[in-house]
Amino acid sequence: MPGNSNRKHVVVVGAGIVGLSCAFHLHKAGHRVTVLDGLGQNRCASIGNAGVIATADNIPIGTPETLLAVPGMLLDADSPLKIRPAYLGQIFPWLLRMALASRPSRVEEISASLAALLKGALSAHKEISEAINAHTLVRPSGYLRVFETEEGFARSAGDREIMARREVPFEVMDKEAIRSFDPMLAPIFSKAIFHQQCHSIADPTKYITMLRDFLTKQGVAVIPGLVSNFEILEGRATAALTQMGPVAGDEFVIAAGAWSKNLAKQLGNNVPLDTERGYHMMLRTETGRSLRAPVLWTDRSIVMSPIAGSIRVTSSVEFAGLTAAPNFDLVKKSLPFVKQAVPEINSKPESLWLGFRPSMPDSSAVIGQSTGAPNAWLAFGHGHLGLTLGPETGRLIAGMIDGSIIPAHYRAFAPQRFAH
Known part of the structure; x- marks a missing residue:
């Protein structure tokens, strides 16, 4: 919605099916979106799977x-x-x-x-x-x-x-x-x-490429950026730190697949991703x-x-x-x-x-709000269901950021399930 009065700049870390789906739904909701691609086009796991929507x-x-x-x-x-x-x-x-x-x-x-x-x-x-x-x-x-x-x-x-x-x-x-x-x-x-x-x-390669191209034509910035850390101010993430310099934003989504564990940890989340x-x-x-x-x-x-x-x-x-x-x-x-x-x-x-x-030992992805930084959101760990659940995960994350979807309703996928 172009007239969204709560328009935010959302930085999505990761350009596979999950990250691009988050970008799709966030842009659809009227937000300004920047996608940081740390691997380079067509190197993500999303292109090499068996193509099954399982x-x-x-x-x-x-x-x-x-x-x-x-x-x-x-x-x-x-x-x-x-x-x-x-x-x-x-x-x-x-x-x-x-x-x-x-x-x-x-x-x-x-x-x-x-x-x-x-x-x-x-x-x-x-x-x-x-x-x-x-x-x-x-x-x-x-x-x-x-x-x-x-x-x-x-x-x-x-x-x-x-x-x-x-x-x-x-x-x-x-x-x-x-x-x-x-x-x-x-x-x-x-x-x-x-x-x-x-x-x-x-x-799958063509599918991901078409989604990426569509987003860039719609004004979503998809740029090279390998994120190493985050700038934190008063308990909130303020910028993703890349080899090209900091990328500031209002909200951040970690959708970097198998490379998400350390990024999530820097935002206060200890998740057993392997x-x-x-x-x-x-x-x-x-x-x-x-x-x-x-x-x-x-x-x-x-x-x-x-x-x-x-x-x-x-x-x-x-x-x-x-x-x-x-x-x-x-x-x-x-x-x-x-x-x-x-x-x-x-x-x-x-x-x-x-x-x-990116696989979790309980076969359940991590989808929800970061423990240590409330303006950061996690979307990774789908295992064999990454292609299958990428678009639905994007819809959920966009809804959680907008407040139309309550994270507690998806407790089985929350990062906090590993806190005990």
Whole structure:
């Protein structure tokens, strides 16, 4: 609203899907917005994901079943979970918190809060995609979770029970139904769970670029700026300190993804954020065709997704921090399995990529008002749901700054949940 009498200058730190979505909604509300991009265009984790708007994904990463599986996964050379030995001491407190969040009572609480937040995710994407003329990138593709064996499918019973309680619609497919849905998939899967209501992004890089370009044309300043600290005066943030100098503002939003922890700490918030390093490779098929929908091969934790005319394969979660060199063998070793699933795939990856998921041990993002500076707001830690929940997070943060949304209503995501 251009005539907003409470117009403020809001400085958003971070130019991924979360930061740009915050900027979109803040600008829409009539505020002056500056976005500080510390990574450079198209280097954020938002562009390298599988493109799934995973509105059915209300089950936390930590469950009793996960805890039982972790020891074996760490000892298995082919496991999708890797912890570099040098990082074990640093990640141990995070893993302990995840274990505590994996109790059945906590899983139920976390699932309920995630389900409530996910209800607005698709409409938030549609609002942004229509505004930036990117609606054709948001596809009603559905999302397919496939299982090699009946035993593997049986192990998903707990997930299916949670989804049923949360009224998340899904369809169970047998081998024939899977082949009928997408003949590109080899007949090696015995069962599948199909989420018809899920959408996907045809090209995350293009989506983010179009949103960024739209904002700059609307007068939002998106400028290079790696924030190292904040200027604090009388308990309030007054400027973000960058290598280019201070950037003053009335309100500040920390949406720097995996780089948010230290920035939040400087504003009085001690949040247990860590990084799940995620890899992808881009593959083409011999026919030039792609899959009908994103596919999660559940038994092997491999996602195969139709992205930008190719198939993007994501696999492996690695705990090694932000500075360790990439280990692309973690994703390349999945290639023989991917060729089993999609025989048309070529054997040589077009490209390889490493990104950093900002992840919380309770699978719940940090969304809300800073503890130490009341004019600062936190919006990070979405883990595997960053693309899914970015636009909805932007709507919430803008509403909290304007006072139309009460932070206490989103207590499950508040920074203060770690104060005790």
